[in-house]
Amino acid sequence: xxxxxxxxxxxxxxxxxxxxxxxxxxxxxKRVWLVYVTTALGGWSGSSLNAxxxxxxxxxxxxxxxxxxxxFLNVSELVRAAPVRLESGEIGLPIYxxxxxxxxxxxxxxxxxxxxxxxxxxxxxxxxFLQPAIVPLGPDRAVAYLRNVSPARRIDYQxxxxxxxxxxxPRHLDLPNPNSSVAALRLSSGSVLIAFNDxxxxxxxxxxxxxxxxxxxxxxxxxxxxxxxxxxxxxYLIQATDGLIHLAYAWQMKKIRHVAFNEAWVERRLSGExxxxxxxxx
Amino acid sequence: xxxWCYPLLVWALILGASTRGVQVLFRxxxxxxxxxxxxxxxxxxxxGLPLGRWLHGYNANFSIPLVAVxxxxxxxxxxxxxxxNEQTDRASCWFGCVAGMSLYPVALGLGPFDLYSVGxxxxxxxxxxxxxxxxxxxxxxxxxxxxxxxxxxxxxGCLESDNAxxxxxxxxxxxxxxxxxxxxxxxxxxxxxxxxxxxxxxxxAAVSNGS
Numbered sequence: 411x412x413x414x415x416x417x418x419x420x421x422x423x424x425x426x427x428x429x430x431x432x433x434x435x436x437x438x439x440k441r442v443w444l445v446y447v448t449t450a451l452g453g454w455s456g457s458s459l460n461a462x463x464x465x466x467x468x469x470x471x472x473x474x475x476x477x478x479x480x481x482f483l484n485v486s487e488l489v490r491a492a493p494v495r496l497e498s499g500e501i502g503l504p505i506y507x508x509x510x511x512x513x514x515x516x517x518x519x520x521x522x523x524x525x526x527x528x529x530x531x532x533x534x535x536x537x538x539f540l541q542p543a544i545v546p547l548g549p550d551r552a553v554a555y556l557r558n559v560s561p562a563r564r565i566d567y568q569x570x571x572x573x574x575x576x577x578x579x580p581r582h583l584d585l586p587n588p589n590s591s592v593a594a595l596r597l598s599s600g601s602v603l604i605a606f607n608d609x610x611x612x613x614x615x616x617x618x619x620x621x622x623x624x625x626x627x628x629x630x631x632x633x634x635x636x637x638x639x640x641x642x643x644x645x646y647l648i649q650a651t652d653g654l655i656h657l658a659y660a661w662q663m664k665k666i667r668h669v670a671f672n673e674a675w676v677e678r679r680l681s682g683e684x685x686x687x688x689x690x691x692x
Numbered sequence: 693x694x695x696w697c698y699p700l701l702v703w704a705l706i707l708g709a710s711t712r713g714v715q716v717l718f719r720x721x722x723x724x725x726x727x728x729x730x731x732x733x734x735x736x737x738x739x740g741l742p743l744g745r746w747l748h749g750y751n752a753n754f755s756i757p758l759v760a761v762x763x764x765x766x767x768x769x770x771x772x773x774x775x776x777n778e779q780t781d782r783a784s785c786w787f788g789c790v791a792g793m794s795l796y797p798v799a800l801g802l803g804p805f806d807l808y809s810v811g812x813x814x815x816x817x818x819x820x821x822x823x824x825x826x827x828x829x830x831x832x833x834x835x836x837x838x839x840x841x842x843x844x845x846x847x848x849g850c851l852e853s854d855n856a857x858x859x860x861x862x863x864x865x866x867x868x869x870x871x872x873x874x875x876x877x878x879x880x881x882x883x884x885x886x887x888x889x890x891x892x893x894x895x896x897a898a899v900s901n902g903s
Contacts, residue, residue, distance in 0.1 A: 424748040424752070425741075481863075482799055484751070510800040529812040529813075531809065534804050535802060537801060
């Protein structure tokens with residue numbers, strides 16, 4: 411157990427109602443960090459972010475640290491997507507705000523010993539976009555894919571060409587979005603792999619698609635799950651150091667399904683040589 | 693350690709000032725040390741944690757101007773004259789309203805730029821506050837000293853947050869500033885139009901003076 415409500419109350423020395431969404435990552439010094447949300451009042455939109463560090467690869471953990479990120483009672487900052495390691499040694503963690511406004515942000519984390527110092531950059535304001543998934547495309551260039559809560563029902567994207575300091579206005583991708591989260595990953599070929607619900611109205615399927623430039627000409631390569639009236643949602647994509655790509659997602663909102671495949675399988679699917687699905691480990 | 697004690701002390705002041713407010717509303721209900729007892733209740737253990745640490749879960753980042761306002765309310769019965777004069781109250785209310793109106797709509801998603809992030813940069817917000825503090829001190833307005841104290845608290849790291857905005861404003865202070873400003877403006881309007889004071893005028897004046 412890394413953290414539960416009791417551990418968080420003890421570490422943070424305050425009343426907490428719930429502990430939720432967590433993201434784990436390692437920094438350049440091999441320290442392992444856990445960033446997770448807690449709530450004291452209301453639902454998940456009242457969440458605050460906290461961090462915990464392990465100096466021994468996850469065997470033991472230092473006390474949690476509350477991250478102060480909002481002037482409004484420090485609430486409504488949530489995390490979901492995978493972080494990006496920056497050349498400066500900082501970590502870029504996609505986060506989002508969902509109280510009154512709904513908008514994506516990027517958290518800049520600077521690890522020092524077992525603590526984090528933070529600043530953040532807003533991707534865009536308003537009440538339309540959530541849960542950004544950031545994919546680096548070059549030294550200063552990255553693209554963020556956004557969950558769209560508006561009636562447009564399209565995945566939106568924003569680009570940065572200055573390492574995340576400023577972002578272009580959101581634009582639609584040619585992929586549908588039923589107000590659901592997406593996950594994305596840059597492959598060694600330079601293409602971008604995205605996991606998403608291929609529907610404008612439901613989460614009844616989970617699909618993989620690939621684009622050469624991460625913006626145009628998306629090619630669907632596999633439907634991982636599809637059942638009427640079921641939900642397949644909240645995908646999370648990472649690539650391990652051995653090159654294997656791991657995808658985890660909520661399966662019918664009852665289990666977490668883990669799917670693992672490699673880039674060769676993606677290439678075969680792209681070229682149409684392989685009609686089979688990837689290796690599944692439910 | 694100081695960022696552990698500070699929010700606990702502010703929650704003590706909030707409980708004390710709230711008790712004092714109830715006393716004023718009910719015309720001196722209870723002894724004048726009752727607010728101090730309410731302050732002390734913050735340290736009473738509840739299921740292993742001081743009451744103030746439970747409240748700490750709801751907010752840990754209280755601004756320095758809020759502390760000044762709360763101290764003014766609680767200390768009023770023990771002081772020969774108010775801790776802050778009307779000029780200082782007016783400056784505090786205007787600062788809270790302007791800072792709150794500038795910060796909160798933007799922080800809650802209005803527009804693409806996040807003004808809150810300027811609070812992490814140097815010189816940024818701290819520099820503007822320092823210039824305002826010097827100006828107010830030069831004009832012999834005590835609110836300048838409050839802003840100066842906020843700068844010192846930021847350097848010391850009194851709050852869990854290291855964002856300069858959190859040392860200058862918080863939602864409770866902004867809400868009190870709006871109430872205070874409305875009462876001050878009403879008071880000023882009535883001074884211009886002399887008439888027999890009503891009970892509501894007396895109550896407004898009492899609340900704005902923290903008595």
